[in-house]
Amino acid sequence: MPLTDSQVEALAQRLVRAESTKSPVAPLTDEFPDMTQEDAYAVQRLWVQAKVSGGAKFIGWKVGLTSEAMQKMFGVTTPDFGKLLDYMRLDEGGLLSLNPLIQARIEPEIAFVLNADIQGPGIDAEDVLAATEAVMPALEIIDSRIADWKIKLADTISDNASCGRIVLSRSRTPPRGIDLSQVQMQFTKTAC
Secondary structure (H helix, E strand, O other): OOOOHHHHHHHHHHHHHHHHHOOOEOOHHHHOOOOOHHHHHHHHHHHHHHHHHOOOOEEEEEEEOOOHHHHHHHOOOOOEEEEEEHHHEEEOOOOOOOOOOOOOEEEEEEEEEEOOOOOOOOOOHHHHHHOEEEEEEEEEEEOOOEHHHOOOHHHHHHOHHHEEEEEEOOOOEOOOOOOHHHOOOOOOOOOO
């Protein structure tokens, strides 16, 4: 049975409060174990609406669970999505404050800069490349408002796909002629 509108609103507000107070909450799926993806995206929409009402601006999409290993871990066969907001963006060389984040983790990514909207169903790789102006290296700072990262699929979707911050490179490369499946990244950590 789908969540009621009041349940969706309460869960979205719980996540908004968790972020503003830096106090993670128990997994939403503990309380609602049968929460569907549709329920979770409804929670996410209200989470994002609360941020936009507070002055944030939508700047792009965050796609999660893109690797086969992560999809297997969550028992899905497709990625999940979140919305990137202007306060999440940092440019290469910028200073990242961990203060607003709760339990940040970092992942190397490839960011796509689109020059046209795309909408499915039926979108394939060629459609995406045709709408892509450039690709660039990026660092995704994931963060979870769910305590101890004890997330199931509905938890991470509700939590705006665990968006935290995104660091974008200055380097932009047109995607034509590049086999993106062969692009490799080396990610190292040095002592500070």
